[in-house]
Amino acid sequence: MRQIVIIAHNTFRESVRDKVLLNLIIFVLLLIGGSLYFGELTIHNEQKAMINLGLSVMLMFGFMIAVFIGTGLVYKEIDKRTIYSMLAKPIYRYEFIIGKFLGLSATLFVNCVVMFVGILIALFYLTRQLDATAFVLLQAAFLIYLELLLTTAFALLFSSFSTPALSVFFSVLMYIIGNFTPDLKLFADLLQVNLYPNLRVAQIVLYGLYYTLPNLSNFNFISRTAHGEPIPGAAFGLGIVYFVIYVGLLLSLTVMIFERRNFK
Amino acid sequence: MDNVLEIENLTMDYLVGFWRKQPTRVLDGLSLSVHRGEIFGFLGHNGAGKTTTIKILMRIIYPTAGKALILGKPIEDVEMRKRIGYLPETPYFYDYLTGYELLDYFGKLFGIERVTRKKRIQTTLDLVGLADVGKKQLRGYSKGMLQRIGIAQAILNDPEVVFLDEPMSGLDPIGRREVRNIIASLRDQGKTVFFSTHILSDVEVLCDRVAILKNGKRVAYGRLDEVQGRDIGALEMVTTTVAATGVPALTPFATQLRQTASGLHLELKDADTLDQVIQLVRQHGGRIVSVNPVKTSLEEFFIKDDRHHH
Amino acid sequence: MNRQKLVILLCSLLFILGAASLYPLQKAYDQSLKNAYQGRDRLMDDVMYMSSGETVRRLSLGFDGLVADVYWIRTVQYFGRKFLGEIDAKTPPELKSENIPLLAPLLDIVTTVDPRHMSAYSFGAYFLGEYDLDAAAALLHKGIQFTDRELKNRPNDPKYQRYLWKLYFQLGDTYWRAKKYKEASTAYRSGSVVPTAPPTMILLAGAMEAGNDRSVAYDIFDRNLTEAEDEVSHITAEWRLRHLASLDERDFYNRMVKLYQQQNNSQCPASLAEIFPLVKAHLHEALDSRKPARPLELRFSPARVPLDTSSEPTPYRLDPQTCKVKLDPQSLIPIRWDPKE
Numbered sequence: 035m036r037q038i039v040i041i042a043h044n045t046f047r048e049s050v051r052d053k054v055l056l057n058l059i060i061f062v063l064l065l066i067g068g069s070l071y072f073g074e075l076t077i078h079n080e081q082k083a084m085i086n087l088g089l090s091v092m093l094m095f096g097f098m099i100a101v102f103i104g105t106g107l108v109y110k111e112i113d114k115r116t117i118y119s120m121l122a123k124p125i126y127r128y129e130f131i132i133g134k135f136l137g138l139s140a141t142l143f144v145n146c147v148v149m150f151v152g153i154l155i156a157l158f159y160l161t162r163q164l165d166a167t168a169f170v171l172l173q174a175a176f177l178i179y180l181e182l183l184l185t186t187a188f189a190l191l192f193s194s195f196s197t198p199a200l201s202v203f204f205s206v207l208m209y210i211i212g213n214f215t216p217d218l219k220l221f222a223d224l225l226q227v228n229l230y231p232n233l234r235v236a237q238i239v240l241y242g243l244y245y246t247l248p249n250l251s252n253f254n255f256i257s258r259t260a261h262g263e264p265i266p267g268a269a270f271g272l273g274i275v276y277f278v279i280y281v282g283l284l285l286s287l288t289v290m291i292f293e294r295r296n297f298k
Numbered sequence: 299m300d301n302v303l304e305i306e307n308l309t310m311d312y313l314v315g316f317w318r319k320q321p322t323r324v325l326d327g328l329s330l331s332v333h334r335g336e337i338f339g340f341l342g343h344n345g346a347g348k349t350t351t352i353k354i355l356m357r358i359i360y361p362t363a364g365k366a367l368i369l370g371k372p373i374e375d376v377e378m379r380k381r382i383g384y385l386p387e388t389p390y391f392y393d394y395l396t397g398y399e400l401l402d403y404f405g406k407l408f409g410i411e412r413v414t415r416k417k418r419i420q421t422t423l424d425l426v427g428l429a430d431v432g433k434k435q436l437r438g439y440s441k442g443m444l445q446r447i448g449i450a451q452a453i454l455n456d457p458e459v460v461f462l463d464e465p466m467s468g469l470d471p472i473g474r475r476e477v478r479n480i481i482a483s484l485r486d487q488g489k490t491v492f493f494s495t496h497i498l499s500d501v502e503v504l505c506d507r508v509a510i511l512k513n514g515k516r517v518a519y520g521r522l523d524e525v526q527g528r529d530i531g532a533l534e535m536v537t538t539t540v541a542a543t544g545v546p547a548l549t550p551f552a553t554q555l556r557q558t559a560s561g562l563h564l565e566l567k568d569a570d571t572l573d574q575v576i577q578l579v580r581q582h583g584g585r586i587v588s589v590n591p592v593k594t595s596l597e598e599f600f601i602k603d604d605r606h607h608h
Numbered sequence: 609m610n611r612q613k614l615v616i617l618l619c620s621l622l623f624i625l626g627a628a629s630l631y632p633l634q635k636a637y638d639q640s641l642k643n644a645y646q647g648r649d650r651l652m653d654d655v656m657y658m659s660s661g662e663t664v665r666r667l668s669l670g671f672d673g674l675v676a677d678v679y680w681i682r683t684v685q686y687f688g689r690k691f692l693g694e695i696d697a698k699t700p701p702e703l704k705s706e707n708i709p710l711l712a713p714l715l716d717i718v719t720t721v722d723p724r725h726m727s728a729y730s731f732g733a734y735f736l737g738e739y740d741l742d743a744a745a746a747l748l749h750k751g752i753q754f755t756d757r758e759l760k761n762r763p764n765d766p767k768y769q770r771y772l773w774k775l776y777f778q779l780g781d782t783y784w785r786a787k788k789y790k791e792a793s794t795a796y797r798s799g800s801v802v803p804t805a806p807p808t809m810i811l812l813a814g815a816m817e818a819g820n821d822r823s824v825a826y827d828i829f830d831r832n833l834t835e836a837e838d839e840v841s842h843i844t845a846e847w848r849l850r851h852l853a854s855l856d857e858r859d860f861y862n863r864m865v866k867l868y869q870q871q872n873n874s875q876c877p878a879s880l881a882e883i884f885p886l887v888k889a890h891l892h893e894a895l896d897s898r899k900p901a902r903p904l905e906l907r908f909s910p911a912r913v914p915l916d917t918s919s920e921p922t923p924y925r926l927d928p929q930t931c932k933v934k935l936d937p938q939s940l941i942p943i944r945w946d947p948k949e
Contacts, residue, residue: 040406044392051394114390119451122356122384122461123407124376128615220685245631252637266644272637279633283626286619293616296359298312374610 037125038133045137049103057145061095062152081161085260088153089174093256095149096142096182097209103141104189105201107134112297121297128289135190135285142182150175167262173270174259180277181253185209187284188248194291212250219244252276301367302459302490303332303355308364310350310514325350326514327364332459332492332507337485339501339522340494342511348494349387351511352463356384369458380408383457387464387494389448393437397428397447400436401454408455418454426450426480442473449480453489460484462493466500478504533566536587537579544582551575561587665721676722683714683728687735705740712736712743719747723754726771733778741786748779766804773805780812792816806835822897826852830898854917854941856896857904861914861924861933864890869931876931880924884912916941 068087108131111117120130153175154168188208192201222240225233252273255265308328313319325347332338342348353359355366355373371378391400398419405415423429426446431439439447445468452460465481466474481504484491495501501508501522508525510518518525532553538561540548545562549555551571552564561584566575569591576586665675690708705712715732718725729751736744755772762768776799783792793816800809808828815824829852832845864883867890869875877883887894887906895901907915914933915921918940925934935941 036409037407040403044395044403048392048394115386115388116391118353118356118358118386119384119389119391119404119448121358122379122382122386123404124379124409125407126376126611126615128619217682217685220689224685224688245634246627249634249637252634266640268640269637269644272633272640276630276633276637279626279629283623283630286622286626290616290619290623293612293619294360297353298359372610374612376611 037129041130041133042136045134046140049141057095061149065152065156082260084157084160089256092149093178096145097185100182100185101189101202101205103138104186105193105198109193109198117297127293131289131292138186139183146179170259170264173265174255177253177255177273181250184280187281191284191288194288212248215244215247215249216251248280300334301331302334302369304367305330306365309362311362324514328516330509330519334490335488336506337491337504339505339508341501341508343496346511347514348511349463352461381458383452383460385448385452385462385465389444391436396433396435398432401451404451405454422450422454441468459490465493533569534590535564537562537584540579540582540584547578673722676718676725679718680728683718687711715747719750730778737782741782744782748775751775769802769804773799773802789816823899826898850917851941858933860894880914880926881912
């Protein structure tokens with residue numbers, strides 16, 4: 035555990051020194067600019083538009099960090115051979131992977147917190163009040179954070195066996211697919227299996243995909259939050275459980291690959 | 299004798315080729331042992347399997363067959379790694395860290411306590427001559443400085459045995475001498491040094507024993523003079539000017555004799571005649587400037603080696 | 609066993625367990641959302657999130673075609689699901705605007721993001737026309753406006769000419785179904801002046817003005833049957849013709865029932881089989897409304913009950929209260945789209 039924390043700390047330091055957090059400034063500027071723009075443009079909907087914009091941009095920026103840093107995290111160590119001196123140290127390889135994951139998680143956490151505060155400030159600037167929406171907003175932001183961690187785990191998995199360019203491609207693909215899974219289910223539900231029995235196979239395949247692919251929409255409550263709807267407690271809780279299990283699954287797969295790998 | 303490293307029948311096959319992968323043997327049944335307190339030279343051409351061996355020992359790659367013990371422990375033992383040091387070939391470290399931070403990071407991973415760590419880092423930086431640039435980010439380090447910070451991180455934990463992969467490569471003559479000195483001082487501290495090189499002279503200067511690797515196979519193993527078959531080989535001698543009569547007197551002993559402006563330059567046929575030749579030079583009013591063995595390049599060594607074995 | 613093997617073993621276990629729990633977990637999650645929103649679906653929020661097509665178009669960042677297609681797929685799926693009934697429900701829901709609130713905005717988004725999406729106008733208007741003829745007409749107007757503008761830029765493009773009169777044609781149909789005959793007439797007339805428009809359109813325009821003339825309808829659908837370019841139009845024409853024939857048949861049978869009553873002290877026949885002798889005697893009067901009229905092809909069950917004109921003939925029913933000939937509820941001649949019933 036000690037070693038994991040040390041590696042995580044160094045990973046965090048790496049992303050800080052790479053000026054990853056600079057994007058926060060861009061984010062805050064964008065947000066404030068956006069809020070001014072929306073204030074001009076809309077009459078009743080400022081708050082809704084603001085929350086939509088803020089949370090969406092938070093997801094977008096976080097996603098870019100997760101993918102671009104996540105895919106380079108391990109590959110860079112192999113490519114530059116910094117991993118050689120690391121592996122000779124008294125650490126297990128799984129500690130290395132988990133440490134890397136937690137380090138980037140910390141970076142994303144700082145990002146999300148700052149962005150969240152930025153959203154609150156912009157919101158306050160617009161509406162001159164803070165009400166119960168702030169709490170729902172926090173929940174929604176937390177779920178976005180989990181979604182980002184899931185993306186990071188994917189990026190890490192891909193980068194454990196492929197090049198950064200391919201890993202980025204895979205990660206983006208995964209993200210797109212992950213957001214379309216509800217449509218897979220919808221489509222499968224609509225197949226008239228009773229009328230056309232030979233569609234049964236297609237339906238089973240679609241259901242299989244729906245239940246195994248990452249359902250990123252489980253974490254997306256942006257629009258509902260913008261409408262001031264609370265996130266259902268059960269869905270929130272199950273979303274967290276889903277996250278824990280899926281990340282566990284991805285990390286164990288990554289560790290399995292990484293443990294057996296030869297570094298040339 | 300106490301062995302800090304024992305390698306037994308180590309074999310490594312790489313799969314090469316993109317489509318239909320063919321196994322290629324890069325290390326073939328290597329066995330050797332290194333005694334405590336000695337400097338062991340691991341000699342071979344580039345691609346002979348030296349780095350592969352060291353990478354197996356460091357668990358960077360997994361061998362196809364064979365096993366190895368370091369300090370009596372199997373190489374997968376993680377605790378044992380607190381007692382060893384490793385310098386990778388052409389090392390590269392996190393360039394966003396300063397030299398000090400890198401050592402601090404690795405020191406933490408070694409589990410060295412804070413106070414001790416600080417002290418160790420300082421003395422290590424002093425030893426490798428980087429005390430002045432410890433606060434500078436590694437991206438600003440020259441190749442030689444990286445090599446030295448690499449040595450620093452390898453000896454940071456006060457290891458019992460140090461594995462150095464090509465520690466002298468890419469260094470200028472002064473740098474090489476400094477690294478040699480560091481290695482020698484490690485032995486003086488009672489540490490075991492296992493280092494790989496493709497340069498024979500490094501081995502000759504430092505090593506107690508060597509193993510020579512060729513195409514993944516061990517072709518020679520033991521004390522350097524044993525390996526070379528006690529054949530010290532030709533000697534090269536430089537003298538001040540000798541009397542005219544001296545030249546014909548010396549000619550029978552030399553394979554080559556050249557008159558230079560400042561004296562004579564000759565190569566002796568037989569090292570055993572050295573005393574006789576010195577005598578003759580003195581008799582003819584000359585003075586010995588230097589006597590050196592004629593450097594056997596690794597190339598020549600292998601030619602000779604082949605001759606020995608076939 | 610060394611630590612590494614242990615780690616790999618644990619990871620495999622974790623992986624298997626995790627993978628196995630995904631299915632029940634996602635099921636529970638979906639259920640929890642369903643409970644929380646009482647059957648309201650995710651799509652609702654997605655759409656309401658960007659209810660303006662303009663916003664979507666701007667946000668699509670050059671991927672408008674793709675985004676429009678995605679929205680189109682969602683629209684079709686949304687309508688399909690509503691039309692077939694929520695998956696768990698046994699019966700399809702009533703087609704009312706309240707039950708399908710998103711169809712119109714979805715179609716608006718698709719056609720705003722990609723105004724050239726012709727099938728969105730025409731199929732969209734078909735879907736909408738199931739329950740909201742005004743919305744369908746509005747959508748068609750939007751399509752006509754766009755196509756008209758495009759056609760001004762390239763007056764001789766046969767593709768856009770065809771788009772335009774087809775949209776007018778559908779607009780006329782829609783108004784006809786809404787019983788707005790004047791608007792229907794205008795629509796057909798506007799379409800008929802577009803080059804390449806079929807001559808039936810001007811006929812239709814006239815027919816709308818003249819009121820509801822069955823002979824014109826026969827004329828139009830006879831032409832459609834022979835000229836139909838696509839299967840849907842062909843099937844529609846065939847079905848319309850069967851429908852018209854059925855109307856003529858019912859008129860004839862009602863006359864026969866009246867005759868029976870005249871002969872039997874105003875007593876309604878107990879069964880339609882009883883009018884069979886009258887039908888036989890007056891067979892020469894069983895004509896359709898075509899000009900010139902053609903004989904109807906009457907069909908009967910073995911019990912001599914007259915059958916309807918559908919592809920799977922069903923006996924007509926006699927309503928004992930009104931003593932009128934009606935379609936059987938099971939009949940394939942649809943009642944819903946019949947403006948006269």
